[in-house]
Amino acid sequence: MGKLDDYWDDCCYKWDEWKYCLACIGIVAVVVLFAVLLAAFGFVRHINVTIDDASLTRFELVTTPVTALAYNLSLTLTIRNPNWAMSLKNTKPLVATYKFDEQMFDRVQLADKGDKHPPGKTRVYHLATSSNSSYAALGNAGEVEYRKENATGVFKVEVALTGEVRYTARHTKCKIEASCPLKLQLAPPGTAAVVFEKVKCKLAKAEKNC
Structure with missing residues (x-):
């Protein structure tokens, strides 16, 4: 002064x-x-993405007639907009993709194109998805990895977040790409809940002007 x-x-x-x-x-x-x-x-602060809770009660490999996974997965995904003045508007749908051994086995839409995320606010998404046969192109190596992890009862599942947004007062469209690696202990229905440690997702490097 x-x-x-x-x-x-x-x-x-x-x-x-x-x-x-x-x-x-x-x-x-x-x-x-x-x-x-x-x-x-003038300056963009990128979103914070975390998985606050997750549970896996079924994760079975099906090999006929095609390779598939039968699963029950529940998780709580949190997205925070740390900007105090800028909101985010989705220019593409916000999607969470589930992967095992780097192969997708399901996709869940969190928010549609045109949805807005106000400044300073946190959005919480509670997802409970299941399937008796979700196709997964695991191949021989993926099947080997499944059997290896199935023997321990702990599965490595990735939740990949993808989307595209535009910030207030900015013309540039910015991609959202985040990876959330989870280690989930299989907990069959009726058993005691497995303690889950909060996971901070890793954001991909922002593009120029984003």
């Missing part, structure tokens, strides 16, 4: 005329407004 005080002294006390003071007030107001707008819209 020292330089601003000096500027004010020069304007309002060096010249003893009220019109110069009004001009100085206008200039100071413009500078402050510019600084506020720059802080609000």
Whole structure:
């Protein structure tokens, strides 16, 4: 504030005329407004994605007539917009893809195109999905990995988040890509709940201007 005080002294006390003071007030107001707008819209803070809870009560490999997975998976996915002034608007649907051994076995839409995420807000998505036969192109190597993990009762499942958004006052469309690696202990129905440790998802490097 020292330089601003000096500027004010020069304007309002060096010249003893009220019109110069009004001009100085206008200039100071413009500078402050510019600084506020720059802080609000000049820099993008990217979303935070976490898996707060997850449980797996079924995960079975089916090999006939095609390779598939029968599963019951429930999870709580949280997305926070840390920007205090900018909202996000989906320019493409927001989708969570489930993968095992890097192969997709299901997709779930979280939010549609056009949905908005207000500034500073957190969205919580409770997902409970199941299938008796979700196709998965695991191949021989994937089947081997399944049997290896099935022997331990702990499965490595990835939740991949994809989408595209536009921030307030910005023309550029920005991709959203996040990877959430989970280690899920199989808990058949009727057994005690398995303690789950919160997972912070890793965001892909942002593109230029995003």
